[in-house]
Amino acid sequence: MSAGSDSILDAFLYETNTLLEQLDSIVLAAEQQDSFSQEDINTIFRIMHTVKGSSAMMEYNSLMTIAHRAEDLFAIIRDKTMDIVPEGLRPELFDLLFQTIDFFRQELEHIENEQPLTENIDTLLQKVNRLIEQIRSGGQQLPEEAAAQGEAAASAGSGQSEFPYGLQVFFDEGCGMENLRAYMLASSVREVCSENDFIYEPEGVDSDPSTADQIVESGFTLFFRNQADRDNAIHSVTATGSVRSYQAVDHSASAAAPAAPAAPAPAAAPAPTPVPQQPAAPVAQEAPAPAPAPAPAPTPVPERPAAPAAQEPAQPAKNAPAKQTQATPVSQKSEGGPHHKESLISVNLNKLDQLAAVVGEIVITESMVTASPDLKGLKLDAFTKSARQLRKLTDELQDVSMSLRMVPVSGTFQKMNRIVRDMCKKLGKQARLTLVGEDTEVDKTIVDSIGDPIMHIVRNSMDHGIEENVQDRIDAGKNPVGEIILSARHTGSEVIIEIKDDGQGVNYDAVLNKAIRNGLAQPDVEYSHKDILNFLMAPGFSTNAEVTEFSGRGVGMDVVKKNVEEVGGTVSIASEPGVGMTTTLKIPLTMAIMDGMEVSVGGSIFTIPIHNIRQSFKISDNDLIRDATGGEMFKCMGSFYPVIRMRDLYQMEGGVTNIEDGILIWLDSGENSYCLFVDELLGEQQVVVKPLPSYLNRFNIKASGIAGCTILGDGNISIILDVSNLYTYAQ
Structure with a gap:
């Protein structure tokens, strides 16, 4: 192509x-x-x-x-x-x-x-x-008698005295669905003349596919009470696609002979009537030179080629190119009132990706120029002023390029209305969907990635959450109609999406028992509600006893977690029995450029996403609490958080070991909250996220707490940490 x-x-x-x-x-x-x-x-x-x-x-x-x-x-x-x-x-x-x-x-x-x-x-x-x-x-x-009557009329000779004027139509060879094409033709003819003024053979073309073979063999024949109706119907025939030929057939000897001289006079009078019909006019314009002649001719002739029929697709083709070149949502109302088409264009997402990549390289190059070691110790006022202006313009260019990729989540949210509607009908439940924050904007790539996770969660709320028995809701003091609230809001550098229902909530005992049967939990261990909810996101986990159209296949929340984590987000679940369940997705606004905190460990530099950092501390050794296994904990705001030492985790050479010489960073990612010990903070930096080479995937590098890398101003590489996977890797 x-x-x-x-x-x-x-x-x-x-x-x-x-x-x-x-x-x-x-x-x-x-x-x-x-x-x-x-x-x-x-x-x-x-x-x-x-x-x-x-x-x-x-x-x-x-x-x-x-x-x-x-x-x-x-x-x-x-x-x-x-x-x-x-x-x-x-x-x-x-x-x-x-x-x-x-x-x-x-x-x-x-x-x-x-x-x-x-x-x-x-x-x-x-x-x-x-x-x-x-x-x-x-x-x-629709009465069956009408079809039977039409069939009887056709079988009685198809040319009874009351319908003496016939029009036999043949469709293109191999066009298929001849019966339905015939039915569409009959419907078009019905717009031209009264339904009582014609019949057709074979009958039942709308309900009996076997009539297609009969039409291929003998054609599709319409019979009219008078010649004028037949002449008017010719316009419908010529405007119908896939018509190979048509032929006027008179079955009354008395009508056939006088019809030829008598027909032109009366037919000429009603000739203007079919002209306004939409199918006829474009066909006459589109047809080759000899083709228009058959359409207005009122006199029956033995046979006429239906050349104009082949032109039928050309009519929409006239308007199509204009619409295609616009390729914007505005074009859907192109035939209505005034719209500012010129204000919108459609841009291929790959081009936006290329733009983001180029802007990222500009950001890196600008940092390399302004932070060049060759400039250390030099007093260059003009250069410094120009560098500040360059940084300002670079930031603006970056903001504009990112804004081009930002789209509202309304499109994804609106699709959930259909999910709720269909499931209400199929499950016999009553529920409504409430949308909040539809105008919240997220990177286009991320919007495309979260569509399926949101759909899975909404389906779970409908299938598992909303009660099937309305009386149960009434007895619990709830509205008989269940509600699912789908909301989105910004919090700094990430967007929070919540799917909340007022259903029956999670049955903790049922989930725990299923987890034990699946080998995910031990029967003699006491689990918190938080731990039990995490079982829901285990691969292949489902509480449905039988497979249905919507649930019970063991594919759902684990897919949600995987898809959300692939775009750098996290998933958390909260539930209260009898009250409902809330699933929260925390997703970065964009994956291309992010605000990060540069930290050093030995001779290496790491980048931590700013939105994961809650606080940093300078502490003494006495502030640490050690358990029997040697694990370290730090108490902050009444809670204890495990301490992970980067130097020990990655077995790095160099780096500080005394807690007083380094700094503790309190990190938060979804359900995980812990402290990371590093040598020092180097400062906040806006970085361009670079994916790791594909050949590193075989080492399961992402599971090691590494999300990607970025290039620093001096040309060195900094590893970007995945705060969520880092905690899992350290356990």
Whole structure:
């Protein structure tokens, strides 16, 4: 695939995903109100129109077909307002839209993974078609007698005197789904003439896939009461995709002979009527020179090639390039009111990564220049002034480059509404999701990484937390409707994300018993609630007795912990039986550049993330408390914290050994809080995080408390410590 094709595909995926996110939000909000506003209806219509057009341009026929029928559905609702949808059909309408969104997302995932698209879309298409017919019939079930009557009429000769004017249509060879294409054609014809003025053969094309073979063999034939209706229907035929040819067929001898001379006069009068029909006009414009002739011709002829049909995808292709070049969320309302498209652009994340890397190199180079050993002892006022200005500009450049990567967590948070909605229906529970701090911004890479962990936690709250029996909640003095609160807030250099539910909380006895059965705990040891909660994040741990769609597979909180730790974050759990459970994620705002404290141990320099440092102390040997095994503890604010000596931990040569000669740093990371003994503090420094070479992974270097490295101003390398893993490594 060429670079140009790649860029078009990326634009298509970006635009369609953006539209689906907007559509999901609209349908979720509308379901709460049990109705769509007129603005929502117009927006959904435009979304489906856009997806149809861009999918046709990309030749994704399954996407185009479903979007086209969904567009037809909302065209009806748009013209007649939401009142046309009976209240009894509205839940089915919402469910159908969610199924459509899921189908689109599944297909986009196939495209991204270079997998073939779904060919069999009969089931979903039939649901859309059936709902359209039910809305048209006022919510009544479609009578089987009508289908039987149509079939009887067709079998009686397909040319009864009341429907003497036939139109036989053949679709492109190998196009597939001929029965559904025929049904879509019949629906288009129904827009042109009354439903009582024509029948078609074979019947049951919307519900019987076997009719596809019959259509391939004998074509799809429509029969009309009068010739004018047939002539008008030709416009619908020419506007339908994949039509190879069509042919006028008259089955009444009395009508066939006089029809030729008599038809032109009356047909000429209604000729302007079909012109405004949307399918006809673009086709006439797009068709090659000889093609427009068949469409307006009212007189039946033996056979006409349906050349314009092949041009159908060209209509959306006209608008598609403009949308693709924008590739921004604004483009989803391109057909509506005024929007400032020029204020937004879409930038590939790889380019932002490259920008961050270059800015990082600039920061390092600036430090190397200003801290050069060659400048020591020299009084250079002009240089010092220029260096200060350079540092100011470097800091501003760094802030701007980081802000480009910062995106609000609202997109990730909003997706959880759908999770809660679907699980409420499938589990028979009542719950609502409350979002707090949606505008909190985090690095784009981190936002993408925390989506799955948040989803796992929300699903756990729905499955394990919220009570299934509403009466149990009422008896406990709770609101019958459970609540899950998803919140985000900034605290300096990190963001705190909390998922809190008011469910039944953790059953500590059940968790401990399961941990003992799994060999994670000893039966004769007394564990604190904090220790028991940590078992929940052990690999393969699940308290569900049976596997369900949502839980019981032993995959969940361990995945959450792993994913969060991969972006430098921590996970902690708190729970009170009968009250609820809170899961807290502490995540750095960005992984590229961070504020660190430089410390020295012997001849080596280490960097500790500032957000992990609570305090530093100068203490004497008498302030330490030693246990029977020789371990050292330090008492601070009424609590005891273990002391880890960096020199001993990494078996380093050099470095101080007397506690009075060094300094103690109180560190905090999630559930771990301890003191680290080093030689001295060198000062705070903004550092560029560099990943360790991949070949070091085989030594499990991250488990040793090392998160990465950075280059100092003098060109030396400083190891960045992973405060959480460092404590685990020291145990």
